Amino acid sequence: MESRTVTLGGQAFHLREWGNRDAPVLLMLHGFPEFGGAWAELAERLSDTWRCVAPDQRGYGQSWAPPEVEAYRISELAGDMAALAEHLGGRVTVIGHDWGASVAYALAIGRPDLVERLVILNGVHPGPMSAAMIRDGAQRRASQYMRYLRSEGSEDRLAANGFASLLGLFAEGMDMSWMTPDKREEYVAEWSRPGRLTGMVNWYRATNLPVPEPGEPTDRQPVPVEGFRVSMPHLLIWGMGDKALLPEATEGLEAWCDTLTRVEVPDADHWVIHQKTAQVEAILRDWLEEPDPGSAT
Secondary structure, three states: OEEEEEEEOOEEEEEEEEOOOOOOEEEEEOOOOOOHHHHHHHHHHHOOOOEEEEEOOOOOOOOOOOOOHHHHOHHHHHHHHHHHHHHOOOOEEEEEEOHHHHHHHHHHHHOHHHEEEEEEEOOOOHHHHHHHHHOOOHHHHHOOHHHHHHOOOHHHHHHHHHHHHHHHHHHOOOOOOOOOHHHHHHHHHHHOOOOHHHHHHHHHHHOOOOOOOOOOOOOOOOOOOOOOOEOOOEEEEEEOOOOOOOHHHHOOHHHHEOOEEEEEEOOOOOOHHHHOHHHHHHHHHHHHOOOOOOOEO
16 A cells, blocks of 8 residues: 555645556545545455555545635535546546545536546435435434534534544444454544544535424425436445435435446445445456446346
């Protein structure tokens, strides 16, 4: 693994890289509350065939962390990764998890010229997710934690007592047997960098996704299909035990995609990348090595 810093839009972004510089690129985008190092085990497995590049995204780890909420709008976040894709030579395969999936979708929708293929692991497209928030159902109830994260001073509460609340949020209802003491130390070290926790929660504050309280009416309109289409081959890997993002957050996704392959992992949850690394590797290899993957479920 090689670590280096690159300048994108005049700002510093930290990258971790595995594999041959001449191999096809897998751009791996982490979510909350992780960082680029979260991809290490999977990237090491795939680095015999691909060049795996995992940035600390804006606000995380060793990358640029502006304090302003508006700096974390999805257009800004996707712009960072568009600049990185261009820096890496152009068209790449993008793999996103959690918030990294939101950036990956935005990049695929807004800059399809830069995205060869799209892989999402337990992350959501704005169309089905917005529909789930409009409905007063299980996903709306499961998403109430976002209201807490958006609240003033949430970063201070998350950091208190050695990040006890953040570690609890990380683990709530999930299998955390993969979180070894060494990994925990590594995560805490990244969260402890000045300004990073504010940057991390600002992703939630900047999003325009509505999260009404259960029973609260909303006049939000569904996201239109046109203008939000995913035109390239798209793989969705879903840990079915996820307590934060439920399967209903992907209902109807096919309407927004030209080509979609779904793979369900029944004995995993939101942290499927860590829990089932070998299985995820096998799924990725099978799909990425197909010359023209078709639609499947």
